[in-house]
Amino acid sequence: MSIAQESIIKKPIKKRFKRTPYLLVLPGIGWLFLFFLFPLSTLLATSLQKPAGLSPDDGYLPAFKVSNYTDALAEYYPQFFRAFLYSGIASVVCLLLAYPIAYYMAFRARKYRNLMLVLIVAPFFASFLLRTNAWKTILSGDGLVVSVLNSFNLLPQERILNTSLAVIAGLVYNFLPFMILPLYTSLEKIDPRLIEAAGDLYSPPSQRFWKVVWPLSLPGVISGTLLTFIPASGDYINAELLGSIKDKMIGNVIQSQFIDLRDYPTASALSFTFMAVILVMIYLYIRKAGTDDLV
Template sequence: MAPVLPSAAVAPPSTVAQRRSRTGYVLLFPGMTWLAVFFAIPFVTLFVTSLQTPVPGKSGRYQLGLEFGNYATALAEYWPAFVRSFAYAGIATLLALIIGYPLAYFIAFRSGRWRGLMLVLVIAPSFASFLLRTYAWKTILADESPVTSFFNALHLLPDGRILNTSIAVIAGLTYNFLPFMVLPLYAALERIDPRLIEAANDLYASPVTAFRKITWPLSMPGVVAGTLLTFIPAAGDYINAELLGSTKDRMVGNAIQTNFIEFRDYPTASALSFALMAAILILVFTYIRRAGTEDLV
């Protein structure tokens, strides 16, 4: 079987390769098991549920079926929530980018010995629960709050209030997911050699041009990662719309939650979940392809 080798010390390469690939499987095992139990199986269950049909005469009971009509019905009823989800998440992502980029830039290039502290401050809000933080925003944006008074004094609010409007929902989403934007941006910016910017200045690029031609393209991996990490959870979020918005600001997440918990309409809830997942996947793939980050070093 194995060839006779002049020295026992020289293992045949195939054995080494085999051992290495076996190590790979061993290392993958915990992660793969986790994914199988908590992602793959629920994923299939979810899809199966989304095609179930009601058991006649028994409300709240469903049986196995192939009712693709569930999707059509769900989308026909909830398409405005879909549009809102993507619009709110999109605006919140853009705002997070506008707020987060200068912040990440400052931390990466200008913070000096305060860098560690500033990074901690970015993450610090996460030490309090997501729900609590969103409740806090209820107070911050309340009708009599200084924030609302300030904007009212400037006559910037069409309804005269912030709470229970789409503005509040978008503000909440922006705030809650900002760290997910800042951290990848910081990681990408921090990797940029400042001498590249000096070299650009040396080659007749003004600070603005140097940013446009060097810093921005080199920070693209961070921009892509940050926008995805902000957009995806924001699009599926329901807490912000629930606590800060009115019934007119409901997002897909709220529709799923109501169908599942209140109406016990599991097929509709599942169909909505599945449709949301598919929509996000399509958006993300198109986005990554357009951003062309695989081209970056």
């Protein structure tokens, strides 16, 4: 009886609203098709073009020049490698810094939780270029940080600016909030009673963490890592402002090929290879986590 009733009530509603979700997503998905997916395909087309003349002003002609890829990779594989190395290290450091503070906010901070959230987000409003530039002042040779570290002989090169250390530190600084926020969101969802229950069952603190908290926070760990690693690997601001010529990453190459040298095919080939690597990583992630928790 009750089941029959439910189906009577539910059916007309379901039928009437079937179009709604599609109408709701239409503008957004349409937009992303037009200005995200379609441009990626033009990028692919551009990456196979050949120059029409000797100078970039002559433009490029449609072609199927696969050697654009092999040439570009042969020349720029160190920058590729460096981008993934630096952003990999930066993501690990971010995770190590972000987990304790996210944990503290989720389980301990109570009164100060919102204040801490605001302080983590507020830097976004002061220009990120200016903040990265401020690190130049902080880390400069006559600054406090360098002189203290030098007096303990902790710096092999006696400076921080224009070293890979500065670039990685800059990446950590810039992308730390993107690690803290998803971690906090997933930690905050954990019912503290689960941890108490584990304690009641005589599980020691370390076990309580590794068997209860850590597994439940994994979605946050994964999305935080993706949200730091991917933008960091494409970043070129930190390498440009804080690093030396030997610290250039793939982002620097793509930017200068596109904007300064106007070698669009090479730049597109590099971008497309880069995107392919990232798509593989996302594919592996989705296979593990499914599409439900993506956004």
